[in-house]
Amino acid sequence: MKIIRSLGLALVLASVSCAAQAQGKSAPKDAVLYFIWPQNGAIIKGGFWCRFGLRNMGITHAGDDFKNSGHHHLLVDVNEPLDVNEPIPQDKNHLHFGAGQTEARIELPPGKHTLQLVLGDAKHYPFNPPLVSDKITVTVR
């Protein structure tokens, strides 16, 4: 009886650790993701160079599985929260920079837009908890 009970516990523990692995890796506690440019509230004419800042972690190509590193993603006008159990979507609102870019030329229609950076791992999963920048608002004239 005792053996069966502890076997059951072992199975529970095994499935818990599997679930933890399916989610993103954890980023270093002192990692910071931020916008170098633009700044919150910026008023921009036409296209602009968006510059991505990252402290205490490294930038790699998508697919390169190195410790404490990842690649940038820019979320444009995204309001839904990120799901750490799913890869970051790939569409016109979720831009991937899998070649290790740290800046990008961005063209947006006139009006207010929100921008947010998210670091993704080799397989495009957010870290867990997600490493994100502040969400900033810019106005394109």
Ligand SMILES: [Cu+2]
């Ligand atoms: Cu990606």
